Amino acid sequence: xxxxxxxxxxxxxxxxxxxxxxxxxxxxxxxxxxxxxxxxxxxxxxxxxxxxxxxxxxxxxxxxxxxxxxxxxxxxxxxxxxxxxxxxxxxxxxxxxxxxxxxxxxxxxxxx
Amino acid sequence: xxxxxxxxxxxxxxxxxxxxxxxxxxxxxxxxxxxxxxxxxxxxxxxxxxxxxxxxxxxxxxxxxxxxxxxxxxxxxxxxxxxxxxxxxxxxxxxxxxxxxxxxxxxxxxxxxxx
Numbered sequence: 001x002x003x004x005x006x007x008x009x010x011x012x013x014x015x016x017x018x019x020x021x022x023x024x025x026x027x028x029x030x031x032x033x034x035x036x037x038x039x040x041x042x043x044x045x046x047x048x049x050x051x052x053x054x055x056x057x058x059x060x061x062x063x064x065x066x067x068x069x070x071x072x073x074x075x076x077x078x079x080x081x082x083x084x085x086x087x088x089x090x091x092x093x094x095x096x097x098x099x100x101x102x103x104x105x106x107x108x109x110x111x112x
Numbered sequence: 113x114x115x116x117x118x119x120x121x122x123x124x125x126x127x128x129x130x131x132x133x134x135x136x137x138x139x140x141x142x143x144x145x146x147x148x149x150x151x152x153x154x155x156x157x158x159x160x161x162x163x164x165x166x167x168x169x170x171x172x173x174x175x176x177x178x179x180x181x182x183x184x185x186x187x188x189x190x191x192x193x194x195x196x197x198x199x200x201x202x203x204x205x206x207x208x209x210x211x212x213x214x215x216x217x218x219x220x221x222x223x224x225x226x227x
Contacts, residue, residue, distance in 0.1 A: 002154075036218075041220065041221070042220050042221070043116070043202050043204070043218030043219050043220045043221050044155070044202070044218045045217075045218070046215045046216070046217070049215075089155060098143055098145075098160065098206050098208070098214060098216060099157055099160065099168055100157065100216060101157075102154070102155040102156070104152070104153045104154055104155075105153055105155075
C-alpha cells in the first residue's frame, strides 16, 4: 500500500523554464510534507518542507504547494538549472514524528 | 567532514553470509535510522533509534539486527543474507521530532549485492 505516490517517473525540462513535480498521498493523517533531492551515488538531501496548516512555502527558486482537499502537493522550480537534474522524492509524516513515508521519486532532467 | 557516514559503500557477498554496515553521525543528533531502497526505488524505513533505544521497527525480518552502542552510531547486522536483501541501505539521523518533523540527514548509502 503506497501511501505517497509520484506518478511521473521522469520529467524533462529546458533550462530557464519551470519544473513542476507532483505528489499525491492517501493518508489524511499526514500533516507534514517534505521534498528531498538525490544525486546518483549520494544520499537524499532535504530541499523544502510544508506543514499542513499552510498551502504554500517558498525558498528561493523552490516553492511547494499543498492542496489538502485533493491530497496533492507539488514542487515548482523556477528557473530550472542543469544542476537541478536529480531524482526528487516527496515524503510525508504525521504527528510531528520523524517516520517519513517516501514516494518512488521523479527523475528530473534539465536540458540546455 | 561528512555528517552521516556509512561503511562500506559497496558490498558484494554470497547468500548465507553474515554482514554488517556501520554508521556514524557527527551532528549531535539523538535519533538515527536505517532506510532501505529496493530495486523498485521504494525508500522505506526499517528502524529508528532514539538515544540508543529502538523506537521504530517496521516489520523487518529478524535476520536484520540494528545495534546502537551510543547515540552517534547505529550499525546494521544482517544474518543469513538472501538474494532479496540486495538493495541500497541508507543510514540517517535527526533531532527528536516533537511538534514538528525535524530535518533528516542521510548518509551516502551502502550498495549491498547478494549473489
